[in-house]
Amino acid sequence: MTTETKLPFDQEYITSFSKEMNEPEWLTAHRVQALASADSLPMPRPDKTKIDKWNFSQFENLLVKSDAFASLNELPEEVKALVDVDGSDKNLYIQRNNKPAYLSVSKGLQEKGVVFTDIFTAAREYSDLLKKYFMSAVKADEHRLTALHAAFMNGGAFLYVPKNVQISEPIHSIFVHDNADANVFNHVLVVAEDNSSVVYVENYISTVESANSLFNIVTEVVANANSRIQFGAVDTLAKGVTTYVNRRGVADRDAKIEWALGLMNDGNTISETVTNLVGDGSYGDTKTVVVGRGDQIQNFTTNTIHFGKNSEGYILKHGVVKDSATSIFNGIGKIEHGATKANAEQESRVLMLSEKARGDANPILLIDEDDVTAGHAASVGRVDPIQLYYLMSRGIPQTEAERLVIHGFLAPVVNELPIEGVKKQLVEVIERKVK
Amino acid sequence: MGGSVLTIKDLHVEIEGKEILKGVNLEIKGGEIHAIMGPNGTGKSTLSSAIMGHPKYQVTGGSVTLDNEDVLEMEVDERARAGLFLAMQYPSEISGVTNADFLRSSINARREEGQEISLMKFIRTMDSKMEFLEMDPNMAQRYLNEGFSGGEKKRNEILQMMMIEPKIAILDEIDSGLDIDALKVVSKGINEMRSSEFGCLIITHYQRLLNYITPDFVHVMMQGRIVKSGGPELAQRLEAEGYDWIKQELGIEDETVGQEA
Numbered sequence: 001m002t003t004e005t006k007l008p009f010d011q012e013y014i015t016s017f018s019k020e021m022n023e024p025e026w027l028t029a030h031r032v033q034a035l036a037s038a039d040s041l042p043m044p045r046p047d048k049t050k051i052d053k054w055n056f057s058q059f060e061n062l063l064v065k066s067d068a069f070a071s072l073n074e075l076p077e078e079v080k081a082l083v084d085v086d087g088s089d090k091n092l093y094i095q096r097n098n099k100p101a102y103l104s105v106s107k108g109l110q111e112k113g114v115v116f117t118d119i120f121t122a123a124r125e126y127s128d129l130l131k132k133y134f135m136s137a138v139k140a141d142e143h144r145l146t147a148l149h150a151a152f153m154n155g156g157a158f159l160y161v162p163k164n165v166q167i168s169e170p171i172h173s174i175f176v177h178d179n180a181d182a183n184v185f186n187h188v189l190v191v192a193e194d195n196s197s198v199v200y201v202e203n204y205i206s207t208v209e210s211a212n213s214l215f216n217i218v219t220e221v222v223a224n225a226n227s228r229i230q231f232g233a234v235d236t237l238a239k240g241v242t243t244y245v246n247r248r249g250v251a252d253r254d255a256k257i258e259w260a261l262g263l264m265n266d267g268n269t270i271s272e273t274v275t276n277l278v279g280d281g282s283y284g285d286t287k288t289v290v291v292g293r294g295d296q297i298q299n300f301t302t303n304t305i306h307f308g309k310n311s312e313g314y315i316l317k318h319g320v321v322k323d324s325a326t327s328i329f330n331g332i333g334k335i336e337h338g339a340t341k342a343n344a345e346q347e348s349r350v351l352m353l354s355e356k357a358r359g360d361a362n363p364i365l366l367i368d369e370d371d372v373t374a375g376h377a378a379s380v381g382r383v384d385p386i387q388l389y390y391l392m393s394r395g396i397p398q399t400e401a402e403r404l405v406i407h408g409f410l411a412p413v414v415n416e417l418p419i420e421g422v423k424k425q426l427v428e429v430i431e432r433k434v435k
Numbered sequence: 436m437g438g439s440v441l442t443i444k445d446l447h448v449e450i451e452g453k454e455i456l457k458g459v460n461l462e463i464k465g466g467e468i469h470a471i472m473g474p475n476g477t478g479k480s481t482l483s484s485a486i487m488g489h490p491k492y493q494v495t496g497g498s499v500t501l502d503n504e505d506v507l508e509m510e511v512d513e514r515a516r517a518g519l520f521l522a523m524q525y526p527s528e529i530s531g532v533t534n535a536d537f538l539r540s541s542i543n544a545r546r547e548e549g550q551e552i553s554l555m556k557f558i559r560t561m562d563s564k565m566e567f568l569e570m571d572p573n574m575a576q577r578y579l580n581e582g583f584s585g586g587e588k589k590r591n592e593i594l595q596m597m598m599i600e601p602k603i604a605i606l607d608e609i610d611s612g613l614d615i616d617a618l619k620v621v622s623k624g625i626n627e628m629r630s631s632e633f634g635c636l637i638i639t640h641y642q643r644l645l646n647y648i649t650p651d652f653v654h655v656m657m658q659g660r661i662v663k664s665g666g667p668e669l670a671q672r673l674e675a676e677g678y679d680w681i682k683q684e685l686g687i688e689d690e691t692v693g694q695e696a
Contacts (some may be wrong), residue, residue: 385490390527393487394541394595395515408531
């Protein structure tokens with residue numbers, strides 16, 4: 001089944017790339033090893049979506065030339081809208097294609113020992129800290145895409161919150177894609193030490209209409225004992241971008257990871273969001289809303305794995321599919337042996353807006369322990385005509401009534417996003433996509 | 436200017452191929468309150484749904500006009516904007532849409548672009564009406580009918596009526612499932628609407644609502660037709676004696692129509 005295609009960059013190139021970036025030796029070695037294994041590793045097999053014909057490994061540029069933004073006023077309008085430009089104390093990282101293009105971290109956070117920076121700087125200046133967690137939740141040798149990611153990593157961010165530090169203002173990353181030939185192997189690592197808490201929000205945003213780009217994203221979220229990480233994301237990559245995005249969290253004892261993801265890419269996308277509830281009393285909540293349109297093919301797998309006793313996992317996925325798009329929703333709640341009193345709940349709902357659209361919701365519960373509670377609900381259907389009738393009976397025209405129902409359907413994630421500009425963006429994207 | 440006139444003539448309605456209404460005639464004018472009574476399964480709710488345009492109901496004959504405009508030719512939203520309102524027996528729950536947003540959309544749907552109700556005025560009006568109906572102020576920001584109790588849903592229907600100020604309102608079993616306090620509040624809302632500009636059709640099978648709202652006309656429905664009409668004294672006689680005397684008078688054995696459930 002392996003297709004023998006030659007990778008575009010060899011060991012020599014990767015080694016010199018790593019040297020140029022002044023990366024520590026362990027990272028160079030990690031890249032080289034991953035590159036060597038990539039060919040022999042199998043592709044991942046997202047349930048119900050065939051991806052062997054998708055291009056994840058052939059591309060021309062590992063880096064494209066992009067300039068930094070000297071100030072927020074230089075940002076493209078659609079990016080500026082995400083940011084409170086005049087606000088002070090903004091904790092914001094902006095990456096332009098592969099280039100770290102803007103960074104601001106409040107003095108208060110620096111004094112508390114919080115690290116927030118691009119992944120290259122992190123490798124240079126916080127090598128030991130990075131090494132401790134880098135690709136610990138997602139391993140390079142899991143399959144070919146994680147290996148390619150590890151070998152070609154060319155962007156990303158690192159957020160580290162020390163013990164007992166509670167950060168109230170959200171930390172924001174924006175990954176801007178404004179070059180149609182850019183390929184982005186982005187690595188985001190968020191670490192919250194014991195008893196800390198942080199709210200992190202990221203945007204992947206294309207400002208080009210369409211592209212021939214490849215995104216291979218791995219995000220690791222490490223919540224140590226009794227910490228809490230709220231992770232929000234809105235992905236809006238353009239048509240023609242093939243995306244593999246793997247977001248994975250590990251929650252230690254009594255830790256909480258709460259995801260709120262608006263997955264609004266216009267290209268073919270494989271997305272997996274996994275939460276490993278390792279510690280006793282840990283908590284994972286994954287809320288996802290998606291819209292599929294055009295002829296894009298998307299696969300969304302959400303997986304919560306309970307190892308810890310009394311761990312609680314919730315999955316909520318709402319998807320809208322229109323035109324001739326295909327969206328597959330796999331939701332997996334797994335309770336390992338020994339995770340007594342665990343609770344795994346999930347709900348997947350898909351609204352189909354056209355005859356040709358294809359949507360599939362597959363709820364799966366895998367339970368290896370007796371003393372647990374679990375539940376799931378799934379449905380695939382059309383906008384309820386009785387709901388429309390009710391709204392219309394108050395004078396609201398049909399198109400507006402449909403808009404209200406669809407917005408309401410996708411609201412669970414909108415309301416979770418703590419940054420006003422990002423919330424507004426998601427509402428506008430939804431508006432545009434479902435129209 | 437006087438109120439509007441809703442005229443129903445020889446209305447025949449089917450649901451899934453089964454005829455439920457077999458020639459209903461009724462005229463409701465601004466300033467009048469009509470009550471349609473009758474046992475379950477006689478076509479009362481079908482009448483209200485057909486007038487509003489519920490997708491499951493098929494009008495097979497007759498006419499419905501509002502101020503001489505053909506209602507049956509209109510889409511559901513057009514009927515509403517023409518001045519009709521239906522308080523539903525089972526209001527839909529719509530997740531993610533707040534009660535306030537929904538009501539504002541409803542009001543603005545009646546206004547030209549650029550003439551939308553100001554947010555401040557809207558909030559003030561909504562607050563005062565909610566207070567009048569003794570509703571929890573948090574209900575403005577809750578999702579439309581989601582998790583509302585039966586009584587809350589009914590009050591919410593009345594709230595919508597008071598905000599939208601229709602010309603003709605049809606209240607389909609607005610009293611079912613209400614305790615006496617809620618019944619009083621709902622009645623207070625309906626009485627508050629009374630004016631020469633407002634006509635109302637109350638559908639109920641309990642007389643007790645009519646203790647609080649005195650109707651001008653009472654109609655009894657059986658077998659998909661209005662079989663008897665009178666004044667408020669008719670409701671009182673029904674309360675005291677039930678429906679059997681009417682059945683006997685008219686030689687009706689089974690008053691229901693197209694009933695399976």
